[in-house]
Amino acid sequence: MICENCKQRPAKVTVTQVVNGEQVNRHYCEVCAQNLHPFHVEAAHQDPLAIHQLLQNWFNVPTQESTQRAQSDQPLKCDTCDWTFRQFLNKGKFGCADCYDSFRKQLPGVFKRLHNGNTKHVGKTPGGFERVIELKKQIESLRAQMQEAVAEENFEEAATLRDEARMLEEQLKNGADSA
Amino acid sequence: MTIEKFLESSVSGWMDPRGEDSDIVMSTRIRLARNLRGYRFPLSFTENEAHQVDQLVTAALVDSAEKVGTTFSSIPMEKTTTLDRQILVEKHLISPNLAKGQIPGSVLLSEDEGISVMVNEEDHIRIQCLFPGLQLEEAYEQADTIDRIFEKELPYAFDEEFGYLTSCPTNTGTGLRASVMMHLPALTMTNQMGRIIQAIMRVGMVVRGIYGEGSEALGNVYQVSNQTTLGKTEEEILEDLQSITEQIIQKEREARETLLHSEQPVLADTLYRSLGVLTYARIISTDEAAKCLSDVRLGIDLGIITGVDVSILNECMIFMQPGFIQKYAGNSLQPNERDVFRAKMIRERLTIENKTTTKGEKPHDV
Ligand SMILES: [Zn+2]
Ligand SMILES: [Zn+2]
Numbered sequence: 001m002i003c004e005n006c007k008q009r010p011a012k013v014t015v016t017q018v019v020n021g022e023q024v025n026r027h028y029c030e031v032c033a034q035n036l037h038p039f040h041v042e043a044a045h046q047d048p049l050a051i052h053q054l055l056q057n058w059f060n061v062p063t064q065e066s067t068q069r070a071q072s073d074q075p076l077k078c079d080t081c082d083w084t085f086r087q088f089l090n091k092g093k094f095g096c097a098d099c100y101d102s103f104r105k106q107l108p109g110v111f112k113r114l115h116n117g118n119t120k121h122v123g124k125t126p127g128g129f130e131r132v133i134e135l136k137k138q139i140e141s142l143r144a145q146m147q148e149a150v151a152e153e154n155f156e157e158a159a160t161l162r163d164e165a166r167m168l169e170e171q172l173k174n175g176a177d178s179a
Numbered sequence: 180m181t182i183e184k185f186l187e188s189s190v191s192g193w194m195d196p197r198g199e200d201s202d203i204v205m206s207t208r209i210r211l212a213r214n215l216r217g218y219r220f221p222l223s224f225t226e227n228e229a230h231q232v233d234q235l236v237t238a239a240l241v242d243s244a245e246k247v248g249t250t251f252s253s254i255p256m257e258k259t260t261t262l263d264r265q266i267l268v269e270k271h272l273i274s275p276n277l278a279k280g281q282i283p284g285s286v287l288l289s290e291d292e293g294i295s296v297m298v299n300e301e302d303h304i305r306i307q308c309l310f311p312g313l314q315l316e317e318a319y320e321q322a323d324t325i326d327r328i329f330e331k332e333l334p335y336a337f338d339e340e341f342g343y344l345t346s347c348p349t350n351t352g353t354g355l356r357a358s359v360m361m362h363l364p365a366l367t368m369t370n371q372m373g374r375i376i377q378a379i380m381r382v383g384m385v386v387r388g389i390y391g392e393g394s395e396a397l398g399n400v401y402q403v404s405n406q407t408t409l410g411k412t413e414e415e416i417l418e419d420l421q422s423i424t425e426q427i428i429q430k431e432r433e434a435r436e437t438l439l440h441s442e443q444p445v446l447a448d449t450l451y452r453s454l455g456v457l458t459y460a461r462i463i464s465t466d467e468a469a470k471c472l473s474d475v476r477l478g479i480d481l482g483i484i485t486g487v488d489v490s491i492l493n494e495c496m497i498f499m500q501p502g503f504i505q506k507y508a509g510n511s512l513q514p515n516e517r518d519v520f521r522a523k524m525i526r527e528r529l530t531i532e533n534k535t536t537t538k539g540e541k542p543h544d545v
Contacts, residue, residue: 095219097216097219097338121353
């Protein structure tokens with residue numbers, strides 16, 4: 001069988017079309033099939049390298065005003081890795097785990113775009129981390145109680161509460177270092 | 180040297196074609212991205228930090244490997260030749276990024292190559308588990324086991340609000356990328372892939388061709404994976420991918436039925452011609468080989484071609500890549516010499532097939 005389109009090469013591809021409610025089979029060579037029914041994977045291909053471009057487009061719309069402000073103000077920066085928020089946007093990557101803390105306020109906006117509107121983790125937590133969260137909560141509550149006791153001039157109780165909180169803080173620190 | 184074992188053979192455990200839907204789903208992969216607290220990410224850390232992380236991660240896994248019932252070989256990138264690294268990439272055991280070797284890093288490989296842990300890729304730790312066929316739950320369970328070994332030994336960078344902290348914001352949260360590698364020749368032949376890719380993307384998944392450079396899907400092999408890692412639990416991510424995969428399998432089966440019933444002679448002709456090319460060609464490019472291998476595999480799946488092993492596509496797609504060709508040839512080849520060598524290797528692979536099968540025809544003189 002010869003290709004219906006170019007009438008030169010052998011037909012290797014059959015394309016089924018519905019024309020006026022009737023199924024029609026067309027036989028094309030590979031070259032014509034490709035041209036007549038182009039099949040683009042490009043649209044689906046998501047190169048991770050392209051992310052930084054997306055991020056730049058979303059946040060990095062440099063108007064003159066914002067450039068001037070950025071120069072006068074202290075740029076938003078992570079002290080651990082020395083990367084600025086702008087650098088993060090340009091590279092599309094974080095420099096270290098502390099960047100998350102340094103850019104905490106800005107990040108939900110970034111994540112919303114990347115993760116289908118989501119901004120908060122709901123999955124697994126590392127074992128032992130639950131205990132850390134628990135400890136933090138206990139310390140917070142002890143400190144609140146302590147302040148109340150101070151306000152009521154109940155200094156003896158306040159001192160006990162402070163010691164308890166310190167003990168838990170110590171635990172938290174040791175736990176975090178030796179985890 | 181331990182690395183030789185992983186380079187000699189193009190066949191890995193995950194290529195073993197078995198299990199439900201293994202005719203369409205070639206393999207399942209789970210990847211978890213993790214980082215250690217107290218060390219900057221590989222993009223910004225010092226060489227000293229890199230070595231420390233490498234040592235910590237390697238020791239943690241090697242010491243507790245018996246919990247997974249396997250041993251791990253550590254392959255440092257610094258001590259591996261460029262060609263050998265390329266082969267590890269072609270076998271999907273490491274990423275091209277790690278293979279660049281710009282950062283001191285390594286890969287920890289399990290005996291059967293099903294588990295590979297990359298150290299100092301974009302993240303400090305990248306756990307990767309490969310399973311044959313569609314086995315999302317099984318693969319995740321294994322990755323989770325490795326993850327729990329690490330979290331006992333090492334402090335992870337984790338945040339209450341953002342979850343596992345990763346170098347790339349697209350991995351933040353669960354750090355989980357689940358993917359299935361699918362052979363979809365009938366959907367491609369019937370020109371439905373474009374539409375299907377659009378639909379898949381609309382539900383927050385990513386589709387891409389996994390062989391070949393750029394974006395073309397060489398050999399009609401596609402990879403479907405989750406895009407969202409934040410705001411979904413691991414279970415939800417796996418369930419969503421499972422459901423999408425099942426729907427694509429269903430569509431591919433329908434397309435195969437259609438082809439089989441309406442185009443028998445044309446189809447059989449196309450598929451057998453491809454077998455002919457693979458059996459007799461003296462010069463074959465990667466593209467042509469990939470297309471022909473896909474055809475032959477479809478022919479086997481549809482029962483049109485008999486006497487050829489199904490694993491042929493998996494195996495040949497791996498060993499026909501430039502790195503392997505070079506390794507087998509034993510010296511550098513020019514691109515045109517590679518095409519000659521590739522044709523020879525595929526012919527030999529098919530001849531072994533014909534000799535070992537009782538049903539097949541007599542071995543051809545190739
Ligand atoms: Zn034509
Ligand atoms: Zn930082």
